[in-house]
Amino acid sequence: MLTLLLILLPIAAGVLTLLSGERLAKQVALVSGLAVLGVAVATWLQFDPAAGTQFSFKYAWLASGGISFAAGIDGISLVLVLLTTFLTPLIILSAFNHDYRKPASFYSLILFMEAALIGVFTATDAFLFYLFFEAALIPVYFLAAIWGGENRLKVTFKFFIYTIFGSLLMLVGLVYLYYQTPGTHTSEITAFYQLQLPQQTQGFIFWAFFIAFAIKMPLFPFHTWQPDTYTESPTPATMLLSGIMLKMGVYGLIRFLLPIVPGGMEIWGTMAMVLSVIGIIYGSIIAIQQSDMKRLIAYSSFAHVGLMAAGVFSYSINGLQGALIQMLAHGINVIGLFFIIDIIYARTKTRYLDQLGGITQSTPHLSVYFMILLLGSVALPLTNGFVGEFLLLSSVFQYDGWLGAIAGLTIILGSVYMLRLFQKSMFGPRSKWVEGFQDLTMSERAVLLPLVIMVFWIGIYPNTFLKLTEPAVSQLLQMVNN
Template structure:
């Protein structure tokens, strides 16, 4: 049994969903999502049993390209994040009606396929192909099924597409240069290269541009808030919950091990950029009245801290970053889903037009506050484990990095609790607000369950990812 089975299921699922018609599309896509998630769990058991589930086979002779998928603890963790969240995202959309739903749900599965390929690929050109493929479905999801004025939406989505595509072209140039040196795109061959400091710096910057736009890090974040706001909530969940993790994962898998001399030489600068994102995102979030934009800037702050952790080049930094990637994926999907539930009732994301929801929908209010507390890293939540570990790694580099990075907790608690107060408490809005439906409740409980279970017992994930991160750190230190 090999890991390519997941890609086959998701790709076939996308085509079958499209052919199933609008009435059955949502259910068919959920079925294939569940099958992919189930197979991911089965593959994890095979991996833990010591079975080799990686794939490598010749694909193209000239240039020398292999169809190579690497299934280690790190990629398995990201694959599980992808398949589990894909199921939750599809299920959470059942309360909405989409025109041409067969295309909509087919694109969701195709995007999940491309993201899974990005997390698994261990050939540079194959990785680049999956990386670019993931951009196509989200472009159409945001453009066709997005919110607000059509012209504004087109402008935001086209800007996002051009930004990410342009950044990726620099990464492609870097891969071509590396291929000329190694004669192969295989990750293990690229790891063996002995590049000069100058070569490493240029390769590092080429990778950084692609990843900084995707994550995003300031000053490459200007596309994010508008695209998050204009996209349908399913698109926003895919972007924030999974797609931005492609950039963070790639920093650990590709950038740092190949260009570790440059990473070590300039790490203070890139840690500083991450922390600047923490402070900037938190301050801008304080001023937001639109709930989706507030959550977008909150996400910017959290991923800035994750990126800072990766550039510490320490085991605690890498491990904390991966833990926080997974935790952030679940909590941000939960928060955007809560905003979607409110939008379904009020037809607005304006916080000033909300109020008194707790009196009408106590179940939603209770689940929402749990997500808010997880977002601000309350102890016993998954986010606390990841964020504390990242801050500890920053402390090992420089105490002021930890102090400044910790502002994400302080400012985050302020704007998130302030948002909750205005939206859920206070005077009751004149519009009625039915409490959560059974489907909405199941999706919310599943997310909250993951956040609190791994917040109290993170050992399974830590045991899964640590050996892979130690190997990557050994590669980084070997060059240094």
């Protein structure tokens, strides 16, 4: 019942936040987010990595069609549930210094999105997965469309069209797979794993799933919605998009693409790998050219997710383990970096690097937190980014030496755009825009401190999380190979 509680509690909390009124909304939302985190930690403490899927429930939804409201948690699900429940209260707290209009609606949408994300990561029925996959789009759409920047309606419409198109392709693939199940049809994901489809058919299903998940991440060339959406959205929505929502695409590759259509992977896997590696280099080069800090981090996120996808397409335990640990690391780092950019913008009213400089002269605490999160993002050893990036690059090298060498350029390019970001904004002569710049407040430190702790925890003790996922990853790869 813990899985059901993890899904229902944020929904109930969102309704309570909506009814709590404008004055109490943020406090109710924060307490609710912490309560969901408490349930996730309790689930973690009771979880046995070797026991497969646990805390399952199954209720008839469309009984005559074999469709159920069914969910459970294995090691792959658990790390993403922990990431979602850890980041959500920090995202809520990060918004406390802003006076968003209609705060009850604003914070309730964040909690509703948390419920949908947990549903995606725990669903064991394919159509329930699709339901939550689509439901996660709705709150972030309204967050961006109502509280976003000047071009928010145009940008969010483009985002909506992109994601709906991809989701419809996935729905076509799911419906086809449903009708291939023997006897009384079922939509259980594990039943799809047992299907023996012709290789050509698997090739078509591969593209139906790949495009849907590639848009969500996004991967090259399905990425054009991302930079504008990240830039125009309010910072909490950008955090949700970059820190958690893009992980749904990587999770979909692992949970659906690899085990259901291995024949399609044989045909098209190399092309998908090449697109992923192109995205790494393309995103990094564009990031180097950016002067808007928020847009720079958006392109860096695009590059990072390309490396995660390349690890998945390497079809190896190092690649899958690297993708999972990198999802944790990237979520933590990108949330922290977007929050620091929001702090700088709130004090200076600009995000442009050529208008900043000298911030570090009066902000020792901000400088330290910024540098730690930045070093985690560029994969300095003993930080969270190093573990995943090492596993991912080694898996791509094992898949193809040339592709591995090209993907390895991310180490150099990532250092260039990240260190340029820090140098231009924090060092040099003090700009007129940063006169009177104040260091971090207590609430801002309360957001950044847990993130920095996790940077070092994952970097120094990665087995805390790798041991959670290893049995599930090994089982999945064994099933695919068989």
